[in-house]
Structures are given as structure tokens and as C-alpha cells.
Amino acid sequence: MSENLTPSISGPGPASTVGIDSGPRLERARAWSLRNGIVIALLVEVLFFWSQSDKFMTVDNIRLVFLQVAVVGIMAVPSALLLMSGYIDFAVGSTLGLSAMVLGRLLEAETPALLAVAVAIALGGATGGAQGVLATRLRFAPIVVSLGFFTAVRGFTLVISDGDVPSGWDRSFRALGRNLLPGTPIPYPVVIAAAVFIVGALFHTRTTWGRHVMALGVNPQAARRAGIDLYRLPLMLYVASGLAAGLGAVISVSRLNAAPPTLGDGDEIAVLSAVLLGGVAFGGGKGNLLGVVAGVLFIGVLNDGLLLLGAKPFWVRVSAGLALVAAAALDALSKYVARRAAGGA
Amino acid sequence: MKVENAALEVRHIEKSFGAVKALKGVSLGVRAGEVMGLIGDNGAGKSTLINCLAGIIRPDAGRILLDGEEVTISSPHEARQHGIETVHQDLALIDTLDVSGNLFLNREILSGPRALRWLNKRRMHREAKEILEGLRINIPSVRNAVEKLSGGQRQAVAVGRSVAWGRRIVLMDEPAAALGVEQARLVLELITTLRDRGLAVVLISHNIQAVLDVCSRAVVLRHGEAVADLELEGVTGRDLVQLITTGEMG
Numbered sequence: 210m211s212e213n214l215t216p217s218i219s220g221p222g223p224a225s226t227v228g229i230d231s232g233p234r235l236e237r238a239r240a241w242s243l244r245n246g247i248v249i250a251l252l253v254e255v256l257f258f259w260s261q262s263d264k265f266m267t268v269d270n271i272r273l274v275f276l277q278v279a280v281v282g283i284m285a286v287p288s289a290l291l292l293m294s295g296y297i298d299f300a301v302g303s304t305l306g307l308s309a310m311v312l313g314r315l316l317e318a319e320t321p322a323l324l325a326v327a328v329a330i331a332l333g334g335a336t337g338g339a340q341g342v343l344a345t346r347l348r349f350a351p352i353v354v355s356l357g358f359f360t361a362v363r364g365f366t367l368v369i370s371d372g373d374v375p376s377g378w379d380r381s382f383r384a385l386g387r388n389l390l391p392g393t394p395i396p397y398p399v400v401i402a403a404a405v406f407i408v409g410a411l412f413h414t415r416t417t418w419g420r421h422v423m424a425l426g427v428n429p430q431a432a433r434r435a436g437i438d439l440y441r442l443p444l445m446l447y448v449a450s451g452l453a454a455g456l457g458a459v460i461s462v463s464r465l466n467a468a469p470p471t472l473g474d475g476d477e478i479a480v481l482s483a484v485l486l487g488g489v490a491f492g493g494g495k496g497n498l499l500g501v502v503a504g505v506l507f508i509g510v511l512n513d514g515l516l517l518l519g520a521k522p523f524w525v526r527v528s529a530g531l532a533l534v535a536a537a538a539l540d541a542l543s544k545y546v547a548r549r550a551a552g553g554a
Numbered sequence: 555m556k557v558e559n560a561a562l563e564v565r566h567i568e569k570s571f572g573a574v575k576a577l578k579g580v581s582l583g584v585r586a587g588e589v590m591g592l593i594g595d596n597g598a599g600k601s602t603l604i605n606c607l608a609g610i611i612r613p614d615a616g617r618i619l620l621d622g623e624e625v626t627i628s629s630p631h632e633a634r635q636h637g638i639e640t641v642h643q644d645l646a647l648i649d650t651l652d653v654s655g656n657l658f659l660n661r662e663i664l665s666g667p668r669a670l671r672w673l674n675k676r677r678m679h680r681e682a683k684e685i686l687e688g689l690r691i692n693i694p695s696v697r698n699a700v701e702k703l704s705g706g707q708r709q710a711v712a713v714g715r716s717v718a719w720g721r722r723i724v725l726m727d728e729p730a731a732a733l734g735v736e737q738a739r740l741v742l743e744l745i746t747t748l749r750d751r752g753l754a755v756v757l758i759s760h761n762i763q764a765v766l767d768v769c770s771r772a773v774v775l776r777h778g779e780a781v782a783d784l785e786l787e788g789v790t791g792r793d794l795v796q797l798i799t800t801g802e803m804g
Binding site for chain 1: 608610629630631633634640642644645646647648649650651655659660662664671672673
């Protein structure tokens, strides 16, 4: 038999297994700090503001930080899972605004609170679902669809508002957004956010769905070949993202006792920053919800700390944008290190 | 050539991509307990045929029969339900998942009450370890993410998965490509294991020697047509190469 008949029987041998046996402890420490860099960043941030302001480490301020990130935190859970599966909902802030506006209008018209709340949350779910259908089943580019919804849904909210701010309904509706869980110093929105995180984390780490979310984000082709439906889970997560925005709207309206048409403006940036800072990869397939909790708190502490130090509120917008850029830098860094560790170019 | 008692039979399968006719009415059959080579040059239609059988693409025309019964395979999920497993050229592994996660992808072991079924990771790890040990596939730990494995180990996981789950038919698209000598031998051994278990195996390979070693029969595809279907007894590598390149045996 001539030589060209046996082409590939002597392919390359096993690649070196860097990362398993080369200095395991150091390697693991490095991997941990890369994965959880946000936790360290959060600690440094807390220590910094603590050292700069007497008011930072007080029960009132800590409660305020948690209360202010609760809504972003609730929306960050489905957003993170969606991003892990390779999709994005950039319209969460706008969806929140629309749900809030409709809720406000319904409460103004003396609709029973429970019904109004149900409608607001369902509307959020429907908005998320509409986006999801376009981005999954119809295969429109998710980021473009999302940007379209981001603008159109906010615009629609302004149309419904027609320049005024629904407010002035029964004050008992304020309980949800402001009251503390009986016997604790914890406000209800924080309790709700914690519950959403726990449910999300269990979904992610303990169910088949969570596993398939990761599979879809890493290698949709392989997931499909394993018989996993390419679109069902992302569509579910779009709906969940909308429901979370609806829930966020209910909490926000309750806290404010009003529904300004700009409610939720900028939340999409805060959510995306928190999720990316928390170590979720923009392209999908990577991340965990504990990191996202740290990411959410990082954003919250940053905003709070800046204001405590006397920065003008406009700076919050600057810091939010810079946090997003920092998240991109972190992602690039972790990819660079991973490439170096793999020994590739 | 009509194959008697075929476990898998395709009749006049056609598939076009735009103006390109990838399969022009291919017919072939493979029996249980038989390893059939599917050979041909690049672009001959081998992978297209495999993808039709794996439920990844739908053929434009033609019939697929399992044990003589006509079936439609409209999704990878259906292929699985028919007992067809596939090893794809690109392995189809989820890099960030661990070895057992990949072995049990979309057939996860669950536990708990009916409404709340949690992943039973411990049992999946244990069973994955048993499966791989049973196949004499040596992986340091089933808890390692497959991205941490060498090329050979990754391939072994992909092949092991199909061997573990294949009930009737296993389709292998270049399962030993880019493997070292030792690992390639292991893959060929796994193929014989499947055969001895009574499964029908279709092996796509450019490695003519490997085809001669494990296959008893081969179908040669050329420009989307089956130009030869022959028992390999007494056939040389030179004959096969000539069939692949010219469509005729000299």
C-alpha cells in the first residue's frame, strides 16, 4: 500500500493538559479570582467608600443600597440567563416603563390593585415574549430587535402618558415598595429580589433547563444535535425577562406612588453592566448567578457611594457607562488569560 | 445493490442545496452486526447523507427504512428515539460542560418528586465513570470540563457517548480523524464492540486502512451518487482509492 493511502493515522498526540496539573493550587486561585474578580472588586469598593464617608456603613444606607438595586437585581436574573443562552433583552428598562405607565393608568381609574398588578406583569411578559418570538423563531438579530423594542416601547409609553404622570391613588398601594418584612430590617422589594435570585440559581444549576441554557450558549449546533430545542428555552427566558420587568414596574410604582413615563430609563444599562461585571460572557455560555449578585451590588454601591461623596447625580450616568466598559475590559482580559493558559495564539 | 434484512435502508435519497445536487438518489443498506464504510472524496455527499439520517437536514426525496419499516426523521430528537446515534465530525461537545454532562446531554438523570425534578449530578458522574471504564476509555475525571481535555480524549468522549447510547444504528463521521495511532486503534475497537453487540454501524473515513480493517462492506459515493457497493473481502486499498477518484475499479 502506498503512503498516501494512510493519511491521518498518525495525527498529533494528546495536547498538553495545561490547567489540570501545572501548579494546581496557583492555577485554581487564578481561575477563582478570574471568575470572581467582581467579588474582590466589590470588597475593595465597599472598603473605599467606607473609608471616605461616615454615612456609608450605616443600617439606613445599606438598606437604601439594597432597596435601590432590588429592581435591577430582579431583572438581572432572567437577563443573565438569557445572555448565557446567547440572546439579549436590552429593552428591560423600556418594558418596565410601559408596565408602570399602564399600571398607573389602571390605578388612576380605580381598578382593583390586584387586577392592575396582574395586568402590568402580564403586559411585561407579553412584551418580552414578542421580542422573543422575533429573536428566536423568526431569527431576527436579537440585539437589533432589542434596540428596536428599547426605543419603540419607551416611545409608546410616552404616547400613553401624553405628558402627564399618573399618581394620586390609594396610599395603601405603597406598602409593597416601602414596608419592611415584619420583624426584620429588610424591605419587601429586597425580599422579592432575593427570592428571584434563589429561584434563578436553582433553575440554572439544578435543572435540565439550566444546563441546556449553557449548552445553547456554548454550542447551539451541538445542542441541536443532542435534540435540544434551539428556541424554546430562550423564548421562555424572554418571557421571564418581561415578567421581571413587569414585577419591577409594580415595585417601582409602589415605591414612588407615581408612574412617570421615564421610569426604568437607563435600567437596561445597569442590568447589562451588572450581568457582564458578574462574569456572564456577552456571547453566551458562561457565568453564574452569584457573580451577578455581586455585579448588581457593585453597581448599587458605586451609585450610592458617589452620591455620598457629593458627586452630582449626573455622574451616576457616567459611572454606569464606564462600568459597562469595564465589564467589556474584564471579559477581554479573561479571554486573553484563557488563551494564554491554553497555550494558543 | 439490495441488502437483505437491512437494519437501516435508504432508497433514492435526494438532497439539493440551491443549485447544488448533493445527493442524487442514493440507495444503500446496512445490516445489524455489520460495519459499513461510506467513502468518497470531499464533497461526494457523505456528510449530507449522514445528516439526513441524523435528523439534521430533511432529504428532498427518497425513503428511509428501519428494519424494513418506513420512518421519517425530522429532528435529531426523532433520530435518537429511533435508536440512531451519531458521532459528528466536529464532535458536538459542549466545551464548558464536564465529561458526564456531555455524556448525559439531554438525557440527564433526574431525581426528586414528579413536579420538581433536580439534576442528579452525583449519579451522572458515577454512571459516566462506569460507562467510560466499561469502554476502556481513559479520562482523568468525569468532572473535568471537556475543554480541558486533549483532542484525543475529547474524541473518545464523543465516540463513547454514541457507543453508550446507540441502540440500533451508530453513524460515525470521521471518528478517528486527528487521533494518534493508539487512540485511533481504540476508536476502531469501539466500533467492533458495537458490531459485536449487534448494532449497524456506518463509518465515514478518509482513512482507507481503517475502513479495510473494520468494515466488511463499503459504499463509494461520488458526486452525490453511489458508484459502488462492494464486499471488502479481497479488496485492496488501491482498488478503493481508484473507485473514489474515478468511480470505477481498474
